[in-house]
Amino acid sequence: MDILTTFVDTFPMFFEGMLLTFQLTIVSIFIAIFIGLFFAMLKISKVKVLEWIADLYIFLVRGTPLVVQIFIFYFGLTSLNISGFWSVVLGLAFHNGAYIAEIFRGAIQSIESGQMEAGRSLGMSAGLTMRRIILPQASRRALPPLGNQFIIALKDSSLASFVGVYELFNIATTQGSINYDYMTYLLIVAVYYLVLVLLFTVIVNLVEKKMSNSER
Amino acid sequence: MSESVMISIEKLNKSFGDLHVLKDIDFTVKESDVVCLIGASGSGKSTLLRCLNFLELKDSGTITLEGEVIEKDSHDLNEIRQRVGMVFQHFHLFPHKTVIQNIMEAPMQVKKLSKKDAEEQALVLLDKVGLSDKKDVYPSKLSGGQKQRVAIARALAMKPDVMLFDEPTSALDPELVGEVLATMKELAEEGMTMIVVTHEMGFAREVADWAVYMHDGKIVEVGHPEELFNHPKEERTKSFLDSVL
Numbered sequence: 001m002d003i004l005t006t007f008v009d010t011f012p013m014f015f016e017g018m019l020l021t022f023q024l025t026i027v028s029i030f031i032a033i034f035i036g037l038f039f040a041m042l043k044i045s046k047v048k049v050l051e052w053i054a055d056l057y058i059f060l061v062r063g064t065p066l067v068v069q070i071f072i073f074y075f076g077l078t079s080l081n082i083s084g085f086w087s088v089v090l091g092l093a094f095h096n097g098a099y100i101a102e103i104f105r106g107a108i109q110s111i112e113s114g115q116m117e118a119g120r121s122l123g124m125s126a127g128l129t130m131r132r133i134i135l136p137q138a139s140r141r142a143l144p145p146l147g148n149q150f151i152i153a154l155k156d157s158s159l160a161s162f163v164g165v166y167e168l169f170n171i172a173t174t175q176g177s178i179n180y181d182y183m184t185y186l187l188i189v190a191v192y193y194l195v196l197v198l199l200f201t202v203i204v205n206l207v208e209k210k211m212s213n214s215e216r
Numbered sequence: 217m218s219e220s221v222m223i224s225i226e227k228l229n230k231s232f233g234d235l236h237v238l239k240d241i242d243f244t245v246k247e248s249d250v251v252c253l254i255g256a257s258g259s260g261k262s263t264l265l266r267c268l269n270f271l272e273l274k275d276s277g278t279i280t281l282e283g284e285v286i287e288k289d290s291h292d293l294n295e296i297r298q299r300v301g302m303v304f305q306h307f308h309l310f311p312h313k314t315v316i317q318n319i320m321e322a323p324m325q326v327k328k329l330s331k332k333d334a335e336e337q338a339l340v341l342l343d344k345v346g347l348s349d350k351k352d353v354y355p356s357k358l359s360g361g362q363k364q365r366v367a368i369a370r371a372l373a374m375k376p377d378v379m380l381f382d383e384p385t386s387a388l389d390p391e392l393v394g395e396v397l398a399t400m401k402e403l404a405e406e407g408m409t410m411i412v413v414t415h416e417m418g419f420a421r422e423v424a425d426w427a428v429y430m431h432d433g434k435i436v437e438v439g440h441p442e443e444l445f446n447h448p449k450e451e452r453t454k455s456f457l458d459s460v461l
Binding site: 114 | 271302310
């Protein structure tokens with residue numbers, strides 16, 4: 001069968017898978033940003049115990065394969081009656097949170113210390129200065145590596161197929177085995193991923209451009 | 217000139233690790249006084265200034281502000297810092313905010329001024345430092361001298377009782393020094409109490425009531441600028457002045 005006609009015929013099916021992949025990625029990244037921000041704060045808190053907690057978290061995430069983390073979250077959370085979708089979302093968020101924490105920490109520490117001092121010298125508290133002065137500047141600097149992490153997260157969401165979430169990659173392998181033609185469906189799914197990555201890249205670039213208009 | 221004491225320091229000590237930066241500093245500034253701190257780099261002038269604003273916390277000694285002994289355990293240092301404005305060598309304007317937003321930020325966030333009041337006040341201050349036309353530009357578009365004048369306006373927006381200047385003109389191109397000094401002079405003439413770490417001997421001569429020479433963490437000599445510059449009593453003051461004048 002011609003790959004183009006297969007592409008057209010399977011479009012509705014893959015389109016749904018694409019939406020699910022998109023949802024998995026967006027929701028998990030949204031949660032991961034908060035996790036990342038939280039652990040970045042622990043890392044720069046200068047309170048030893050809090051730094052250790054953050055270090056341990058990052059060590060656990062970096063030290064184990066993502067697929068193992070997803071399986072642990074899946075079997076752990078579905079036994080608590082949490083859906084497969086949400087257990088994978090939380091697993092991905094847990095994983096990406098660690099990398100995002102490091103991105104935020106680096107960005108915050110790259111803001112010159114004079115900015116904190118200027119805020120403090122005006123009578124602003126450390127927390128207020130962090131929120132109003134440091135974080136807005138750090139977010140701008142964090143944006144390029146964050147965009148990169150988003151794209152990694154998008155592609156990593158394919159691992160959800162191993163625990164039965166019917167996203168893009170799962171559809172491709174299922175169709176491949178039904179039709180005894182893996183290569184056609186793998187090539188097709190690759191196109192969908194490329195389109196999604198392209199979409200993410202464009203969005204990140206737009207945001208970056210919009211933000212940089214008002215600085216330096 | 218009023219005789220009430222603005223800031224007094226007794227037996228102030230500060231160390232960074234093994235480095236003893238301030239050694240038993242005694243120092244009094246009266247209301248409306250303009251005091252210039254001079255001395256070689258590493259003599260402790262900047263650290264002294266930063267201790268007065270509690271950006272550095274002293275190891276021992278007492279700091280009295282307007283008759284009240286300030287301790288970090290019994291005072292809200294955020295509230296104290298509102299009364300002690302600070303201008304930095306490298307300006308430290310907020311680059312993600314426009315000039316007027318830089319000035320409105322702390323009054324709105326800390327003093328809870330309404331946007332309208334904060335803006336009105338900021339416009340008055342911008343007019344005072346001669347930068348009304350720059351209110352909506354970002355700091356990156358300003359020259360060094362303009363940045364420092366905005367920084368002065370930003371500090372004044374908290375209506376401080378004292379202003380500290382930490383080498384306010386050292387990072388500026390020579391032709392931009394004058395405009396910043398003129399702004400500071402104007403402020404001094406309005407009766408602001410000012411403590412200025414500076415290498416601008418001309419400014420010290422013209423504007424300061426007192427000049428203080430620091431060396432190796434100690435105050436070596438205090439005097440009226442003319443006297444201190446022309447007839448230093450201490451040998452170390454003399455050799456320092458010979459090297460800079």
